[in-house]
Amino acid sequence: xxxxxxxxxxxxxxxxxxxxxxxxxxxxxxxxxxxxxxxxxxxxxxxxxxxxxxxxxxxxxxxxxxxxxxxxxxxxxxxxxxxxxxxxxxxxxxxxxxxxxxxxxxxxxxxxxxxxxxxxxxxxxxxxxxxxxxxxxxxxxxxxxxxxxxxxxxxxxxxxxxxxxxxxxxxxxxxxxxxxxxxxxxxxxxxxxxxxxxxxxxxxxxxxxxxxxxxxxxxxxxxxxxxxxxxxxxxxxxxxxxxxxxxxxxxxxxxxxxxxxxxxxxxxxxxxxxxxxxxxxxxxxxxxxxxxxxxxxxxxxxxxxxxxxxxxxxxxxxxxxxxxxxxxxxxxxxxxxxxxxxxxxxxxxxxxxxxxxxxxx
Numbered sequence: 001x002x003x004x005x006x007x008x009x010x011x012x013x014x015x016x017x018x019x020x021x022x023x024x025x026x027x028x029x030x031x032x033x034x035x036x037x038x039x040x041x042x043x044x045x046x047x048x049x050x051x052x053x054x055x056x057x058x059x060x061x062x063x064x065x066x067x068x069x070x071x072x073x074x075x076x077x078x079x080x081x082x083x084x085x086x087x088x089x090x091x092x093x094x095x096x097x098x099x100x101x102x103x104x105x106x107x108x109x110x111x112x113x114x115x116x117x118x119x120x121x122x123x124x125x126x127x128x129x130x131x132x133x134x135x136x137x138x139x140x141x142x143x144x145x146x147x148x149x150x151x152x153x154x155x156x157x158x159x160x161x162x163x164x165x166x167x168x169x170x171x172x173x174x175x176x177x178x179x180x181x182x183x184x185x186x187x188x189x190x191x192x193x194x195x196x197x198x199x200x201x202x203x204x205x206x207x208x209x210x211x212x213x214x215x216x217x218x219x220x221x222x223x224x225x226x227x228x229x230x231x232x233x234x235x236x237x238x239x240x241x242x243x244x245x246x247x248x249x250x251x252x253x254x255x256x257x258x259x260x261x262x263x264x265x266x267x268x269x270x271x272x273x274x275x276x277x278x279x280x281x282x283x284x285x286x287x288x289x290x291x292x293x294x295x296x297x298x299x300x301x302x303x304x305x306x307x308x309x310x311x312x313x314x315x316x317x318x319x320x321x322x323x324x325x326x327x328x329x330x331x332x333x334x335x336x337x338x339x340x341x342x343x344x345x346x347x348x349x350x351x352x353x354x355x356x357x358x359x360x361x
Contacts (some may be wrong), residue, residue: 001029027208030360036247045226045285047234049196053100054203060099063204064088066340071311073112081212082312083205086346087319089123090152092272093201093224098125099320100197102133102185109184116186117141117174119167119271120149120169121319121345127158140174142166145271154267166266168276174237189221189279199227201342206236212340214240216330218322219293220275222252222282224344228287240291241244244326246273247295255283256293269352272319272345296325302327302355308343309356320345 062281066083073079084236085093102110114127123139137158141150143165153160161177164170178185188194201224206212215232217225225243232239245253248267255262255278263277301318304325308314316324323341348356 024237045092045192045195047230050199050203050230052316053196054200056103057096057101057200066205066208069312074266075292075307075311078339081209083342086343089126089153092121094121096123096127097194101191102129103194106194113183114186115174115178115183117171119145121272122188125278127153127156133156140170163252167274189223190281195223195227198224199230202228202231206231211338212239214339216323216341217243218319218344219243219252220273221279222286226282226285229285243290243293244322245295246270247297249274251276253276253293253295254284270301270318294326294329296329300325306356313347314343315348316343317345317348350353
């Protein structure tokens with residue numbers, strides 16, 4: 001059966017959160033505390049959860065820098081602010097989610113150990129956070145995962161199991177191992193604590209740069225984009241949030257467009273975007289929260305990587321450059337003045353780096 005997808009111009013109107021705008025400006029000493037309960041069983045997604053995550057992370061991770069670059073502005077045709085999550089200790093924004101999750105899981109769950117599935121960045125996030133908390137972590141990665149990312153996960157003390165041709169097959173293997181070994185399965189797209197942790201990227205960004213009018217969000221599971229919507233609704237409701245996904249891995253886009261969680265084949269080099277099924281928790285926020293959702297080709301992502309390297313002195317992996325690819329592809333970009341993207345990951349593989357040297361600057 002052919003699925004009729006909603007065109008971008010017919011995107012559903014978003015609805016701002018009922019949270020007061022002043023909430024984000026509250027003094028930090030009385031901020032929301034994270035309890036020692038399971039994230040998956042905890043409250044629904046909320047801006048209060050973002051503030052709680054920000055407090056957990058404040059004593060662990062410094063605020064990442066955000067800059068603009070004249071050559072990049074010239075190439076894009078508008079002022080563009082770049083937030084550098086590629087400087088995180090694991091090279092990607094996802095460390096925020098792992099650290100927030102481990103701070104919320106009950107001791108009994110930590111004693112059992114954790115297992116998850118990832119193409120690399122979520123894996124490093126959970127391994128990094130698990131080591132910090134003395135928790136055993138097992139990571140299942142698909143066979144396509146670059147060797148460098150596998151080595152990085154093992155260096156952080158996690159057990160790595162390579163299984164499955166893609167993320168969907170690897171996820172099935174991880175769920176089976178969780179049942180067999182009594183491990184807690186961390187679903188990278190459905191844990192509220194992870195989404196709240198990822199949202200802190202955009203809390204920092206929108207607080208530091210109130211002049212931003214459009215955020216462009218790379219989407220794999222959609223956890224980062226959902227977090228951006230939570231923050232936008234609370235402190236900057238005038239800002240547009242535009243999601244960007246590889247056209248060869250469009251499950252999140254099609255789930256948003258159809259209003260149903262769907263599965264789609266995966267055919268993209270950008271591992272951080274290579275999810276084969278929509279995730280319910282992010283979609284519950286994105287469905288009415290996004291202003292638009294753009295699909296880009298692998299060539300457009302590679303062009304954005306090349307532009308970042310030359311004009312912004314920044315090495316981005318494919319998923320990390322997808323936001324900029326969205327800026328360049330957005331037919332409406334001339335209607336706004338200040339765009340913002342997060343370089344969500346800088347863990348480019350050797351092949352990705354080699355391709356950069358062969359593409360025209």
